Amino acid sequence: xxxxxxxxxxxxxxxxxxxxxxxxxxxxxxxxxxxxxxxxxxxxxxxxxxxxxxxxxxxxxxxxxxxxxxxxxxxxxxxxxxxxxxxxxxxxxxxxxxxxxxxxxxxxxxxxxxxxxxxxxxxxxxxxxxxxxxxxxxxxxxxxxxxxxxxxxxxxxxxxxxxxxxxxxxxxxxxxxxxxxxxxxxxxxxxxxxxxxxxxxxxxxxxxxxxxxxxxxxxxxxxxxxxxxxxxxxxxxxxxxxxxxxxxxxxxxxxxxxxxxxxxxxxxxxxxxxxxxxxxxxxxxxxxxxxxxxxxxxxxxxxxxxxxxxxxxxxxxxxxxxxxxxxxxxxxxxxxxxxxxxxxxxxxxxxxxxxxxxxxxxxxxxxxxxxxxxxxxxxxxxxxxxxxxxxxxxxxxxxxxxxxxxxxxxxxxxxxxxxxxxxxxxxxxxxxxxxxxxxxxxxxxxxxxxxxxxxx
Numbered sequence: 253x254x255x256x257x258x259x260x261x262x263x264x265x266x267x268x269x270x271x272x273x274x275x276x277x278x279x280x281x282x283x284x285x286x287x288x289x290x291x292x293x294x295x296x297x298x299x300x301x302x303x304x305x306x307x308x309x310x311x312x313x314x315x316x317x318x319x320x321x322x323x324x325x326x327x328x329x330x331x332x333x334x335x336x337x338x339x340x341x342x343x344x345x346x347x348x349x350x351x352x353x354x355x356x357x358x359x360x361x362x363x364x365x366x367x368x369x370x371x372x373x374x375x376x377x378x379x380x381x382x383x384x385x386x387x388x389x390x391x392x393x394x395x396x397x398x399x400x401x402x403x404x405x406x407x408x409x410x411x412x413x414x415x416x417x418x419x420x421x422x423x424x425x426x427x428x429x430x431x432x433x434x435x436x437x438x439x440x441x442x443x444x445x446x447x448x449x450x451x452x453x454x455x456x457x458x459x460x461x462x463x464x465x466x467x468x469x470x471x472x473x474x475x476x477x478x479x480x481x482x483x484x485x486x487x488x489x490x491x492x493x494x495x496x497x498x499x500x501x502x503x504x505x506x507x508x509x510x511x512x513x514x515x516x517x518x519x520x521x522x523x524x525x526x527x528x529x530x531x532x533x534x535x536x537x538x539x540x541x542x543x544x545x546x547x548x549x550x551x552x553x554x555x556x557x558x559x560x561x562x563x564x565x566x567x568x569x570x571x572x573x574x575x576x577x578x579x580x581x582x583x584x585x586x587x588x589x590x591x592x593x594x595x596x597x598x599x600x601x602x603x604x605x606x607x608x609x610x611x612x613x614x615x616x617x618x619x620x621x622x623x624x625x626x627x628x629x630x631x632x633x634x635x636x637x638x639x640x641x642x643x644x645x646x647x648x649x650x651x652x653x654x655x656x657x658x659x660x661x662x663x664x665x666x667x668x669x670x671x672x673x674x675x676x677x678x679x680x681x682x683x684x685x686x687x688x689x690x691x692x693x694x695x696x697x698x699x700x701x702x703x704x705x706x707x708x
Contacts, residue, residue, distance in 0.1 A: 255300050258531040259291070260309035260396065261379065266290060267309075269531040270298055274518045276526055284381035292386045307538060308379055308390045309530050310545070312397050312429040312443055316342065316370045319440045319474045320353075321363040330355070334368060342370055350376055352395075352543045356437055367438055369395050369543050376547045389554050393545040394538070396530035397431050397441040403533030404433075404484050407510035417478035419468065419505065421496060423489035424527040425449055430464065432471040434478040438543075442467040448488045448525040461499040468500055485509040487527025632657050632707075635681045643668045656708045658688075662700040666690055669703045682707045 260267040266277040266287070277290050295304070318341065322333045334353060338346050349370050356365040376393065383390055400420045408414055417439070420431040428444040444463045450456050472478065483505045485492060496507040514532055629651045636659070640646060646661040663669050669690060676685035688704040 254303045254305050256535055257295075257300070257304050257306045258309060258399075258534045259306060259390075260311060260531050261287065261382070262311060265526075266294075267526070267528055267531045268294060269514075269528065269535040270294075270300055272514050272532070272535055273298075274514050274528045274532055276518075276523055276528075282378070284378055284385070287378075287382035288385045291382070291388070295386075304388065306383070306388055306390045307534055308383075308393045309396050309399060309534060310371055310375065310393060311424075311427075312395065312441060313427045313445070314371055314375055315395055315397075317395075317397070317441045318342075318368045318370075320366045320368050321359075322366060323362050323364075325358055325364055327355075330364060330366070334366070337368070338370065344370075344372065348373055350545050350547065352545045354438065354541055354543050356435075356439070367440065367543070369545070371545065376545065376549070380547065380549045380553075384553065389550055389557065392538070392542075393547060393550075394534055395543045395545075397429055398438055398539075398542045399530030399533035400429065400431050400486060401433055401436075401438060401533065402537045402539070403486060403512070403529040404510055406533065406536040407486070407512045408484070413482060413508075416482075417475075417480045419471070419480055419483040421464070421483055421485050421489060421492075422487040422527050422529050423448055423485070423492065424487055425525050428460075428464075428489075430467045430471065432475055432478060432480065434475050437541075439475040439478055440471050442471055457495060461495060464496065464499045465502070468503055468505070472503070480505060482506050482508060486511070486529040488525045629657075632681060635679065639672075639675050639679060639682070641668070641672060641675075644672050656706060657682075658704060658706045660702070660704045662693075662695070662702045664698075664700060666701050669701060673705060676705065676707070684708050 255271050257271075258269040263279075263282055265279055268275050268277060275294075277294055279290055280286050320334070320337060322330055322337075324330050324333060330353075334351070335346065338349070338351060342349065350373055351368060351370045353366050353368045356367060358364050379390070379393065400422050404420055405411075405414060414433075414436070417432070417434045420429075420433060422429045422431070424447050426447040426449060428447060430442045430444060432439040432441070444460065444467060446456070446460045446463060451460055468483075472480070480503070483496060483500060485496060485507055486509075489496070490509050490511070493507045493509055497505070500507070512532060515528055518528060629649075632651065633649065636646070643665075644661055644663050646659050648660040650658045663672070669687060673685055673687050676682035685705055685707045688706055689702075691702045692699060693702055694700075
């Protein structure tokens with residue numbers, strides 16, 4: 253489970269809310285290194301070093317707020333118009349500031365009502381340099397005035413009092429924030445450059461009352477359709493209820509001080525004169541349409557962090573797939589080796605039994621030469637006797653299986669031998685017959701010719 257952390261950076265201390273627990277952390281100086289060290293120690297002491305959703309709050313006295321009316325409902329056109337408005341109405345170069353806005357809605361005729369917030373880039377640079385060293389990237393940079401709305405909504409028990417328009421006065425140590433709320437949104441805001449430390453005598457109180465009265469009138473003129481009947485006091489203004497009602501007597505506003513259990517616990521520790529309304533309000537709720545400053549450095553670092561996480565996930569997935577493929581390949585190799593060894597064992601077993609079959613095969617080969625009519629010696633002798641003429645006498649046969657047949661004999665004349673060879677070649681069984689030799693000799697009283705014929 254993730255823990256929401258709200259941090260507001262000031263010159264002398266940090267206002268922090270961790271899981272609805274409010275605290276103040278003193279700073280030796282405003283250097284980013286000091287802020288980083290303080291935040292790191294804070295998270296370590298509260299055992300909240302991981303799974304943090306950190307939101308940074310900009311104090312209202314560091315922001316310029318304007319209520320703007322523009323003749324468009326298209327968000328792209330509105331942003332272009334606001335860019336031109338910044339150049340003409342804000343006493344800074346456009347490149348020196350960061351700005352954000354909240355669209356309060358269309359008036360039904362021609363204009364969109366907007367609240368524009370502008371702050372110097374140096375402020376955001378300090379935020380980036382404070383959080384990046386401790387490897388924390390804030391989810392958003394918020395405006396403290398809107399945290400007061402959430403704080404009042406959390407602290408007010410009678411929700412019916414919030415249905416109409418109303419003012420909020422939040423008194424801090426060195427300044428006060430006056431907010432007009434209309435239709436549950438920030439209608440406008442004004443800074444009174446006096447806080448609890450400036451109200452030590454009667455003249456300061458009178459000056460504060462005058463500033464407050466002027467602020468109430470100015471905000472009422474900015475939002476003339478807002479008919480406010482009540483002003484809620486928050487922060488260190490618990491003792492100012494009577495003074496505020498006197499300052500607002502012309503507007504007939506009823507003052508009411510609101511506090512939460514978390515802030516009362518903080519005050520009970522002895523810390524007075526410091527308002528934690530904004531950080532506690534944002535800890536209770538961060539609305540989707542709250543003003544959020546877009547800091548390019550933070551956006552780039554967040555995208556880089558996201559890309560790195562995606563690459564790590566992809567790398568881990570690729571390694572897992574590679575390991576699985578190697579494992580599958582190894583298993584298949586082992587299976588093949590095992591199958592090969594099994595086959596070899598079976599071949600060895602069958603080889604032992606095959607010796608008996610070899611002797612049977614040899615016997616069958618011998619028997620085949622007698623049973624196959626085409627390879628039988630009797631077959632050749634029968635055909636030879638059929639083809640042998642009367643003038644040819646065969647005296648000797650020599651036959652070997654699959655090697656051929658040869659026979660010897662004699663005749664009266666050589667032409668008789670040649671005619672016999674031709675007759676043999678014309679038959680299917682003795683095709684290719686060749687006369688190896690002929691030789692004359694005397695047999696009793698007559699002369700004969702011996703011959704030898706070979707058939708493959």
